[in-house]
Amino acid sequence: xxxxxxxxxxxxxxxxxxxxxxxxxxxxxxxxxxxxxxxxxxxxxxxxxxxxxxxxxxxxxxxxxxxxxxxxxxx
Numbered sequence: 001x002x003x004x005x006x007x008x009x010x011x012x013x014x015x016x017x018x019x020x021x022x023x024x025x026x027x028x029x030x031x032x033x034x035x036x037x038x039x040x041x042x043x044x045x046x047x048x049x050x051x052x053x054x055x056x057x058x059x060x061x062x063x064x065x066x067x068x069x070x071x072x073x074x075x
Contacts, residue, residue, distance in 0.1 A: 003040050010047045011036045014073065015059070021072055023065040035059040049074055 003011075011032065019026045027035070035058045044051055052073050056066045 003036055004045060007039060007045060007047070008036070011039070014047065014052065017072060018059070018069045021065075021068050023060070023068060024062045025060070025065065027059045031059050031061075 015027055015032050015035075035055060038055055038058050039047065039051070042051075042055075053070050056069055060066045060069055
């Protein structure tokens with residue numbers, strides 16, 4: 001089973017907003033696909049702040065980037 005249209009849209013919007021932050025390393029296409037695949041495997045249909053917080057380490061490699069992204073998503 002693939003990714004739902006809703007989840008794909010959320011992933012795209014979140015990654016787009018994260019890429020606009022000043023990060024050490026913005027998420028690549030490969031990391032974005034890994035994150036989406038993980039969300040699907042976890043059975044997530046819609047991303048909430050807690051799920052994002054628990055999985056951002058798949059998308060971002062540096063702790064400072066994860067913290068910036070989480071702050072952005074929490075606003």
